[in-house]
Amino acid sequence: MKRAIWAGFVLGAALLAAPLSAMAQPSAGETVFNSRCKGCHEPAIDRAPNRVTLSAMQPAMIVTALTSGVMVPMAQGLSASDKDAVAAFLATPQAGPDAHPAPAAAAGARPVSTMARGTDVMCKVNGPIQESATDWRTVGFDANSSRFQKNPGLKAADIPKLKVKWSFAMSGGSMPTVIGDWLFITNRTGKFYALDAKTGCVHWVQDGVSSRTTPMVVKSAISPSGWATFVGERTRVVRAIDAQNGKEIWRSAQLESNPVAGITGTPVISGDQLFVPLTSGEEPAARQLTYRCCSFRGSLVGLDLATGKTQWKTVVITEPLHDTHKNSAGVMMQGPAGGAIWSAPTADAKRGLVYVATGDSYTDEPTKGDDAIVAIEMKTGKVRWSTQVTEKDNFIMGCENHSNLPNCPTPVGPDYDFGASPILFTLPGGKQIVLSGQKSGIAYGMDPDSGKLLWKTAIGSGSALGGIEWGMAADDKRLFVAISDVINLFGEVPNVPAVTDDKMGPPKPGLYALNPANGKFLWSTPAPKADCHYAGDRSRDYTKGACIRAQSAAPSAMPGAVFSGTMDGWFRAYDPATGKIIWAFSTTAQTYDTVNQVKGQPGGSIDGMGPAIAGGMVYTMSGFQGAANTGGNAVNVLLAFSVDGK
Numbered sequence: 182m183k184r185a186i187w188a189g190f191v192l193g194a195a196l197l198a199a200p201l202s203a204m205a206q207p208s209a210g211e212t213v214f215n216s217r218c219k220g221c222h223e224p225a226i227d228r229a230p231n232r233v234t235l236s237a238m239q240p241a242m243i244v245t246a247l248t249s250g251v252m253v254p255m256a257q258g259l260s261a262s263d264k265d266a267v268a269a270f271l272a273t274p275q276a277g278p279d280a281h282p283a284p285a286a287a288a289g290a291r292p293v294s295t296m297a298r299g300t301d302v303m304c305k306v307n308g309p310i311q312e313s314a315t316d317w318r319t320v321g322f323d324a325n326s327s328r329f330q331k332n333p334g335l336k337a338a339d340i341p342k343l344k345v346k347w348s349f350a351m352s353g354g355s356m357p358t359v360i361g362d363w364l365f366i367t368n369r370t371g372k373f374y375a376l377d378a379k380t381g382c383v384h385w386v387q388d389g390v391s392s393r394t395t396p397m398v399v400k401s402a403i404s405p406s407g408w409a410t411f412v413g414e415r416t417r418v419v420r421a422i423d424a425q426n427g428k429e430i431w432r433s434a435q436l437e438s439n440p441v442a443g444i445t446g447t448p449v450i451s452g453d454q455l456f457v458p459l460t461s462g463e464e465p466a467a468r469q470l471t472y473r474c475c476s477f478r479g480s481l482v483g484l485d486l487a488t489g490k491t492q493w494k495t496v497v498i499t500e501p502l503h504d505t506h507k508n509s510a511g512v513m514m515q516g517p518a519g520g521a522i523w524s525a526p527t528a529d530a531k532r533g534l535v536y537v538a539t540g541d542s543y544t545d546e547p548t549k550g551d552d553a554i555v556a557i558e559m560k561t562g563k564v565r566w567s568t569q570v571t572e573k574d575n576f577i578m579g580c581e582n583h584s585n586l587p588n589c590p591t592p593v594g595p596d597y598d599f600g601a602s603p604i605l606f607t608l609p610g611g612k613q614i615v616l617s618g619q620k621s622g623i624a625y626g627m628d629p630d631s632g633k634l635l636w637k638t639a640i641g642s643g644s645a646l647g648g649i650e651w652g653m654a655a656d657d658k659r660l661f662v663a664i665s666d667v668i669n670l671f672g673e674v675p676n677v678p679a680v681t682d683d684k685m686g687p688p689k690p691g692l693y694a695l696n697p698a699n700g701k702f703l704w705s706t707p708a709p710k711a712d713c714h715y716a717g718d719r720s721r722d723y724t725k726g727a728c729i730r731a732q733s734a735a736p737s738a739m740p741g742a743v744f745s746g747t748m749d750g751w752f753r754a755y756d757p758a759t760g761k762i763i764w765a766f767s768t769t770a771q772t773y774d775t776v777n778q779v780k781g782q783p784g785g786s787i788d789g790m791g792p793a794i795a796g797g798m799v800y801t802m803s804g805f806q807g808a809a810n811t812g813g814n815a816v817n818v819l820l821a822f823s824v825d826g827k
């Protein structure tokens with residue numbers, strides 16, 4: 182499972198305060214915690230936030246996680262007041278050996294839970310959206326998912342002069358899209374914002390949008406204003422929204438009934454259709470002895486753009502679902518399952534195909550649908566080809582390091598999902614190739630007509646959190662690959678027991694350029710070991726977070742530069758011809774007085790969908806809630822850079 186993505190999946194909805202009765206009886210919450218949560222959260226198992234991180238969350242977010250989020254399967258049988266009680270209990274700062282100064286200590290004594298709320302400052306003028314030649318309209322920039330801004334409105338020579346022009350505090354923000362002076366971004370607090378791209382004031386804001394997908398924005402007659410945008414919600418529903426005013430145009434049916442499923446990849450438009458990828462959180466759910474593991478199957482849904490009606494749904498695992506064996510608690514297991522689609526699909530209008538990249542398998546039942554690149558016909562939903570690159574990658578959360586959880590598949594696979602969107606690349610001479618990158622750290626080139634594997638190149642050593650995690654970029658000559666290798670990197674953190682998994686090689690975090698025709702290396706630039714200021718450098722204590730130079734976020738390119746961020750909060754620009762670093766900025770070396778009136782907002786690690794480049798400016802999130810053991814990283818700020826900050 183793509184845990185980094187999943188961690189960022191659940192949103193806090195309205196700010197429900199825990200009822201006073203619950204506050205008055207913390208022991209009720211403590212009882213729930215000890216019996217139902219502690220086993221995974223104190224001490225925290227792999228990706229689970231530790232007790233300290235849970236305490237830094239707003240109670241509403243914890244309730245949402247239990248009610249409609251990733252913790253739904255863990256909260257079975259709990260009443261609403263149990264959920265409120267445990268949230269209230271967790272929100273009470275903890276005394277004792279695990280207590281520590283608030284992660285925001287660097288910025289003053291303010292506890293994290295009061296941060297990143299801010300006050301929206303509305304724009305004085307709300308003119309019509311006006312497109313420009315330098316827009317960034319969807320997560321992958323174009324239908325090919327190139328993440329290559331050909332017309333950035335910014336010269337490479339000016340990049341060393343980039344300075345923060347404005348900042349906006351928000352928890353768990355996604356990657357923004359930009360049309361003219363309008364910037365669109367969803368985030369974990371349940372708000373969908375249209376901001377002014379040049380100043381950060383708010384054009385409109387919609388509450389209760391449980392989505393962190395990057396909003397694709399298109400000119401379309403389906404929208405009264407002529408501009409439409411789309412969000413894929415946690416609840417497996419897609420909403421079409423008028424980009425000019427935030428009003429809903431239509432709402433799709435629930436695209437998947439399995440309660441552990443969700444949407445993390447951006448729904449992508451091609452012609453009069455919208456393609457929606459479905460993913461799941463069944464892996465953490467399946468850790469529980471009582472869970473009937475596993476039944477979720479990744480799918481792509483084709484919708485009519487005008488109405489949101491489902492045209493077809495293609496499930497990537499085709500082997501029939503069947504009962505398999507009883508686990509040690511007597512619960513009947515089932516399978517095969519998995520093949521979650523974490524990332525945005527890539528549209529090939531010429532061939533009438535959509536390419537998707539799938540995640541691992543959850544059970545030991547054989548399937549061909551996982552860890553594959555799949556080409557699906559736009560009109561019919563029929564699978565044209567499917568190329569699996571790793572067989573038997575059977576994994577549920579907690580089964581790494583050969584642990585003996587009752588529901589672990591046998592044998593346990595390496596957890597090498599595809600998290601990155603495939604790139605459709607046109608080679609010199611006009612031939613095309615599908616480029617993909619896997620958490621194994623391996624990049625692949627495939628024939629778009631047949632799916633035939635043309636080349637493969639091992640770049641990173643691979644880890645369950647990448648390898649190649651969120652995305653790659655390609656200009657007109659080169660494929661740019663950021664390598665995370667984060668799990669192996671924990672060995673660099675003082676006081677952390679070395680990773681003993683013999684399958685892992687040495688970590689190779691960094692940015693790499695390959696020749697898209699044959700996968701040969703053009704250059705490689707290791708991630709520098711740089712000062713880490715993140716949350717006052719808590720890297721000395723693994724349990725409280727670690728500053729790690731994993732290069733996990735998706736890179737973005739423009740002529741003369743590739744932008745790429747690292748989990749230690751550094752944001753850098755590279756020369757695409759040589760890999761030389763031409764600009765570096767620590768987003769955590771300072772705090773920010775944000776447009777939404779938060780003073781002293783710190784940044785955090787850079788991870789996730791990466792930067793957008795548009796209108797002469799560059800945008801990145803600093804802080805990604807849920808990144809691997811980076812202390813939970815509850816602090817998040819959207820940073821907007823321009824030449825000299827003007």
Ligand code: HEC
Binds near residue numbers: 213217226230243
């Ligand atoms: C079986 C193990 C397990 C149990 C039991 C469990 N959790 Fe979790 N929890 C996890 C894991 C693993 C994650 C991280 C999920 C991810 O990032 O994919 C998590 C994440 C969370 C999050 C963060 C959600 C988010 O949006 O990132 C919250 C809040 C949480 N758990 C609260 C609870 C509470 C409260 C309980 C008890 C009622 C509980 N958990 C029980 C394993 C567990």
